[in-house]
Amino acid sequence: MNAVEIEQAITDLAEQPFDPAEFPYTFLEAFGNKATTIKRLRAGASNKSDLGGVLQTSNIHILTANAGQVTQTLAALKASPATAKAKAKFILATDGVDFEAEDLTSGETVACAFKDFPDHFGFFLPLAGISTVRQITENAFDIRATSRLNRLYVELLRDNPEWGKAERRHDMNHFMARLIFCFFAEDTDIFGGKGKFTETVAQMSARDSSNTHEVISTLFQAMNTRREDRAAAKLPRWADSTDFPYVNGGLFSGSMDVPKFSKIARSYLLHVGSLDWTKINPDIFGSMIQAVAEDEERGELGMHYTSVPNILKVLNPLFIDDLRAKLEEAGDNARMLLNLRKRIAKIRVFDPACGSGNFLVIAYKEMRAIEAEINRRRSEPDRASEIQLTNFRGIELRDFPAEIARLALVIAEYQCDVQYRGQKLALAEFLPLRNENWITAGNALQIDWEQACPAKGTSVKLVGDDLFQTPLEQSEIDFSNEGGEVYLCGNPPYLGSTWQDASQKADLQAVLGRRTNSWKSLDYVAGWFVKAADYCARSPANAAFVSTNSICQGQQVPILWPLIFATGCQIHFSYTSFKWANLASHNAGVMVVIVGLSAQPPALRKLYTEALAENGDRLALKEVANINAYLVPSVDVIVEKSSRPLSGQAEMSFGNKPVDGGYLLLSRSEVDALGLNEKQKGRFIRRIYGSAEFIRGLERHCLWIEDEHLTEAEAIPEIARRIEGVRAVRLASRDTGANEMAARAHQMREMRIGHRWTLAMPRTSSELRPYLPVGLIDSYSTVTSEAFALYDAPLWNMALIASRLHLVWIATVCGKMKTDFRYSNTLGWNTFPVPTLTEKNRADLTRCAEDILLAREHHFPATIADLYDPENMPADLRAAHERNDEVLERIYIGRRFKNDTERLEKLFDLYTKMTASAAPAKGKKRKAGANA
Structure with missing residues (x-):
């Protein structure tokens, strides 16, 4: 279950008559416990x-x-020996009137009326295996509102199926945007009284x-009618x-059509309106609401929360940190503060994949906070903000998220003013x-970004409708931004080459086709990086995007x-791989990097690294040249493929390719069916390993027939049949090489x-394993x-492959297939930089390899998969690998490396020197295994 479904379930539970016997089981069901689990609890088995x-x-x-005994009952639960023995994370006591609970890990507590416990549903999300972040626990309103809006949306589509069709979907989404504004406005005194919109609908609409x-x-029409025109409108x-004031801004203009309501839909509407919309968090609310309106995303409802700290990983080093530093530098100097305020007023933030505006909203709020501090220091606390919403530009493919992005910014502006x-x-x-339109709906890879967000001067004057009308296009924004800065940011769609549809392939070709013939191998996000580099090269702009780490690994790099x-841009800051976590169950997330681009980078670049657990306390910043x-x-x-090892290690070859239609490969039962004696088995059968067989211990065999034994082999009928099968497969192949092999x-x-x-060395291996499974x-x-x-390589070569050093090299230069390491001999092994090894070095590494094999x-009979399970790796095997890493890393730098960044820094330094020294000798063949 996701967070929205859980919120809905516990809300339903709180509204039902309290049943003391059933409550614990119903509560656990609300958090996704299966019927079989509940049955075992009822029976007492668990x-x-x-x-x-x-x-x-x-x-x-x-x-x-018992009535009035909730606090005492919670204390009894905490003191219970069974609570400790069963390692319970939470305790909960209620009498149906009061409700108390405690998180035994953190010590945090909840105490409220029973009817209000759904307000604290975020507190209990770990019960469903959902990894939460503090912002969700503290801003549970957004999920509650999304849950109710989703129920309303689904019910309205059920009652008005025509509104769900493509031709009316925009009308439906526009209607929802209007409702969201009304709910916010009625609870924040924008309308004349708390709950005024909801109360009016309740009073003036029939109960049926x-x-x-x-x-x-009619209410929408009122909000679209100026005060002086209302008499003529005959409201x-x-x-x-x-x-109900005149709202304007295009939000209530156009069609006044509203879908028809059933009694259930009307009830849902009133329930949504009864929430306290002053708690809306525009940082994240937009992406939650976006999921309501997108069929393909509704199944992931509640999983669209992107944590504010993650967004700030992009924005802070991009420009917010610099603004804060300048604020600190200014102190109370009025002139310096004034200059900083003028600078901030001219900054444009541009997200060319803005979705529902998360990055823009966070940037706006951070800039408003700095401006407010400037005004405080200048003794001008009431001064109107000079930061214009029209400086926060975006492009979004779908019109509804584009509407929500503008609405989220409007709400953020009001909240900041308050x-x-x-x-x-x-x-x-x-x-x-x-009425200004500053969010463009369209395809970012087809739109001229300098029209959507001009870097300086007045904006390009395009004729378009108001934002809240379709089509959503850039319209005239009539002010100069001479001397201003532009910062591009966001989280564009990743989409690896395999997953791109024809239109997305066409987008990439349009951006990259004239620059490289290999564009088909790139992730979709590459289009944003190239367009950003072009933009930054022509304008006073810097950019930073979130991307899957694949664009900085393997074949995509060259x-x-x-x-x-080539545009003149360089990387001025980056975050190495970390998990970009959303509010999702089972710690769902994707491994990403953040890369900042600038045509005028500073002398020192900022490189951030952090633990994969996303523990902020372990974040490290290194300033580098x-x-x-x-x-x-x-x-x-750029690490290029090499046909031979550049550091003298043994030659690594491909394994044997059968090209056999399955006739040469045999299971154990198929070997037995051949009816061979032991001498024949020794002559004609070999054990054979691929990635799966080697890692998971699967048994597989093959026919291995040397030419001098062919006549003997063909005398065995089943073997002869298999040989003829291979011949037929190869002759039928369209591959001329396979045809020749038929002989x-x-x-x-x-x-x-x-x-x-x-x-x-298997070609693929899970990224979760701490070492490569050689x-x-x-x-x-x-x-x-x-x-x-x-083949027949000295064992010290195994010590190299089994090291942490080699793993990080492979992960970086070879990349991955899905989430697996994809090993390459020419790109990974042959390029692996190894210092010149002495005889003692080789002897020490040989012993390390032997110790790993002995462990x-x-x-x-544990398999490689068993032994290298990161949670269950045997202590002696882990110790053997640690010893191997210790010995090898001392050969490189005389001590252990501090982290993977330091490992890669040394490896790239060696690779650069190694390839530079090898360049003059290009074309000369080095004897394979020279150090063997």
């Missing part, structure tokens, strides 16, 4: 309570109390809801009231809304980054096997093309 309540291990201890749509339409007296100037001044200047660097495309503090270098249908395309042993197989086994092989053997 209920560990020693107080007659319900105790779910590692979760919660619930006890219904037959005229609800007419009442709402009814209840609507022609000072309580906070910094007081309610009276805020109200006096809020209405009517301005395609994308030379194009960006340069950040390269791999987000490493090193010179700009030796008894063999795979390659026939490689180690005489002593083979070091096997290992040793005997001379009677071989590998498929789903693994790489070092694995100690846990036989």
